[in-house]
Amino acid sequence: MNVGEWILIGAVVVLAIAVIILALKSSRQNAGSDGLTQIAETQNLLTGRLSQMADGQVAAQARMAEQLQNQERNVSKMLEERLADVTRRIGENLQKTSDKNAESMGELQQRLAVIDAAQKNITELSAEVVSLQDILSNKQVRGAIGQTQMEDLVRNMLPPGAFDFQVTLSNGKRADCVIRLPNPPGVIAVDSKYPHEAFMRMISAADERELALAETSFRSDVIKHIKDIADKYIIPGETADSAIMFVPAESVFAELHDRFPMIVEEGFRRRVYIVSPTTLMATLNTVRAILKDARMREQAHVIQTEIGKMMEDVKRLDKRVEQLGTHFNQTAKDVEEIRTSTGKIIKRGVTIENIQLETPAVEQPVLKGLIPEDETQPPRLQ
Numbered sequence: 001m002n003v004g005e006w007i008l009i010g011a012v013v014v015l016a017i018a019v020i021i022l023a024l025k026s027s028r029q030n031a032g033s034d035g036l037t038q039i040a041e042t043q044n045l046l047t048g049r050l051s052q053m054a055d056g057q058v059a060a061q062a063r064m065a066e067q068l069q070n071q072e073r074n075v076s077k078m079l080e081e082r083l084a085d086v087t088r089r090i091g092e093n094l095q096k097t098s099d100k101n102a103e104s105m106g107e108l109q110q111r112l113a114v115i116d117a118a119q120k121n122i123t124e125l126s127a128e129v130v131s132l133q134d135i136l137s138n139k140q141v142r143g144a145i146g147q148t149q150m151e152d153l154v155r156n157m158l159p160p161g162a163f164d165f166q167v168t169l170s171n172g173k174r175a176d177c178v179i180r181l182p183n184p185p186g187v188i189a190v191d192s193k194y195p196h197e198a199f200m201r202m203i204s205a206a207d208e209r210e211l212a213l214a215e216t217s218f219r220s221d222v223i224k225h226i227k228d229i230a231d232k233y234i235i236p237g238e239t240a241d242s243a244i245m246f247v248p249a250e251s252v253f254a255e256l257h258d259r260f261p262m263i264v265e266e267g268f269r270r271r272v273y274i275v276s277p278t279t280l281m282a283t284l285n286t287v288r289a290i291l292k293d294a295r296m297r298e299q300a301h302v303i304q305t306e307i308g309k310m311m312e313d314v315k316r317l318d319k320r321v322e323q324l325g326t327h328f329n330q331t332a333k334d335v336e337e338i339r340t341s342t343g344k345i346i347k348r349g350v351t352i353e354n355i356q357l358e359t360p361a362v363e364q365p366v367l368k369g370l371i372p373e374d375e376t377q378p379p380r381l382q
Contacts, residue, residue: 017348047353057342068331075324082317086310093306100299104292111288114156115281122277146192146248147176149277154179154190157284162291169239173232176246178239179287182294185240189233192246193225199252215259222256222263230270242271244283250276 154163154177167178169189177190198221202214225245233243245267247253253276256263267274275283 017352064335079317079321086313086317089306089310093303097299097303111157115285118153118156118281146194146246149248150177150190150192150246150280153277153280153284157281158288159291162287169233169235171232171235175233179284181240181287181290185242187239188242188244189229189239190244190246191225191229191233192248193222193229194248195221195225195252196249199249199255202255219260219263222260223266226263226267226270226272226274229272234271242273244280245272245274246280247274247276250278252276253279 151165154165158179161180163177163179165177166174167189168174175189176192179188179190180186181188195218198214198218202211202218205211205214229243229245233239234241247256253274256274264274
């Protein structure tokens, strides 16, 4: 029931009170038995009308309560639907993230299995190094072996697209391998070098003189490789500011760090880092972690974008709930004011019912001031 209907009910009640007041005034001026009878009939009629009005008011209150319940159910349903939609979207995003993490873990396990297999192969190759001396005496074959070993390690450790073999740079030099990382550091060149002859002369020297000559030759060969790599494969603006020199023999790598630390320091100074098969695996594992982190950052950006959109939806929902709460507060205030008015009307009706009609000569306090002194006498009720 809207406000207009309540106003109409109030007008009817006021009209009824006015009729009662006029009837009482008329009863004071008619002392005969007919007047009393008519007053009694009028009182009964007004009592019936007041009862009907009370019943109508109760029905109107019931309808209004039902309307409020319907509105509350509709609002609750709308909130549940919105919350269910938000929950569904969050669940989908979490499920996608979980699937991607599971896929990454599966790839990691596969890569670890490949690493284990490669490590086993390297161990077997190390055990057979003596039988390969004749093969390694050929420079071309030796270079092909180092290149193949390096390529196998790179293929096994890195995902496709993160590396290329035999890449020609802008200066016309061809690198054995380039590893593509996000900037910084960018593209890192890897070159395979195997100073086999000098190393073999050094370990097979018969006296101190031969050993000194072999060490000088070995030191000179390795430093020359370092300088060549620094000059050819470190290009500002195109590659990273460092490069990698791959030594395919663990024994050569160990000898460098054990007896020739100045060569390693020269490599550091020229930003050329010497690695063996084992340390190259560790380096490639770090590179793979960097690539994975870059991909995760890209995915995190997507997730942040979706969460930002979800937060906008939640803010709009909160604003609409706030508006709905304002409407509820206004409705409650209107209902309270209507109940206050109806309470006053009921009290006045009770006061009118308690008027003593047997003493018309005494002025009733309740009616004093309600009827003007100069008001003309209304027509008698039929």
